[in-house]
Amino acid sequence: MNRSQADFQVKPHLNNPAGDETDHSVVPGPLFFRDRDWHPPAYTPGYKTSMTRAPQRALVALGSTLSEETGPAFGHSMIGDLDNNLIMNFTGDPAIGERIIMHGRVLDETGRGVPGVLVEIWQANAGGRYRHKKDGYLAPLDPNFGGCGRTLTGRDGSYEFLTVRPGAYPWPNHVNNWRPMHIHISVFGSGFGQRLITQMYFEGDPLIAKCPIVNTIGQDRAIQALVAPLDMNRAIPMDCLAYKFDIVLRGRRQSFFENRKEGL
Ligand SMILES: [Fe+2]
Numbered sequence: 001m002n003r004s005q006a007d008f009q010v011k012p013h014l015n016n017p018a019g020d021e022t023d024h025s026v027v028p029g030p031l032f033f034r035d036r037d038w039h040p041p042a043y044t045p046g047y048k049t050s051m052t053r054a055p056q057r058a059l060v061a062l063g064s065t066l067s068e069e070t071g072p073a074f075g076h077s078m079i080g081d082l083d084n085n086l087i088m089n090f091t092g093d094p095a096i097g098e099r100i101i102m103h104g105r106v107l108d109e110t111g112r113g114v115p116g117v118l119v120e121i122w123q124a125n126a127g128g129r130y131r132h133k134k135d136g137y138l139a140p141l142d143p144n145f146g147g148c149g150r151t152l153t154g155r156d157g158s159y160e161f162l163t164v165r166p167g168a169y170p171w172p173n174h175v176n177n178w179r180p181m182h183i184h185i186s187v188f189g190s191g192f193g194q195r196l197i198t199q200m201y202f203e204g205d206p207l208i209a210k211c212p213i214v215n216t217i218g219q220d221r222a223i224q225a226l227v228a229p230l231d232m233n234r235a236i237p238m239d240c241l242a243y244k245f246d247i248v249l250r251g252r253r254q255s256f257f258e259n260r261k262e263g264l
Pocket residue numbers: 124179182184
């Protein structure tokens with residue numbers, strides 16, 4: 001995500017051989033080994049849409065430009081008070097559903113938190129219906145639920161949303177396929193070229209193992225990295241449950257990202 005944090009390690013300044021911890025310079029360091037089998041192949045007929053989306057010719061590498069590497073820059077002033085509160089941020093009246101806190105940290109390959117990352121989420125309502133003109137599922141819209149939120153990670157890479165648990169929904173893939181309960185997530189680093197997209201699932205959902213999209217992922221450990229455990233330590237009595245979901249940008253514990261194999 002953040003190139004300076006992911007690709008470099010901090011060493012004592014050359015002019016400060018005593019290694020004063022307050023005086024650092026950044027020099028290149030080795031990358032962690034990547035497991036190339038962590039991500040699924042692009043062509044997976046069980047997920048029908050992949051058959052037309054998968055590249056049919058050899059990939060061509062495109063260099064990034066300055067605008068993709070340096071922008072956008074996100075400031076806290078652009079984030080509204082209710083932007084990470086999906087229960088209240090659509091109309092100001094509460095949405096219907098099982099109230100949950102979704103929280104975690106955005107981490108780099110060494111487990112360090114990555115600050116200032118824009119985390120955006122979107123999801124179906126408690127009945128499994130998106131507020132989108134192309135969603136024709138018969139579950140009703142909730143007039144008080146928009147389904148979108150955003151926040152910036154704190155200094156330790158932490159983030160938090162208050163929302164309702166989304167319902168499962170059917171989708172036109174093969175016969176009688178259902179998506180497990182899930183929340184879509186986008187993370188932005190310091191440039192447009194660093195946008196990453198993934199999904200969070202919920203511990204204990206029996207539909208996870210039956211989902212054709214989930215099953216494009218070959219390794220069970222990679223799937224489990226997308227499943228948020230119930231976190232009763234963060235649940236609020238008589239108010240909401242909590243689920244913990246750390247997003248790892250690269251390395252052996254990396255989250256599976258839908259749009260990039262490398263996760264960077
Ligand atoms: Fe979805």
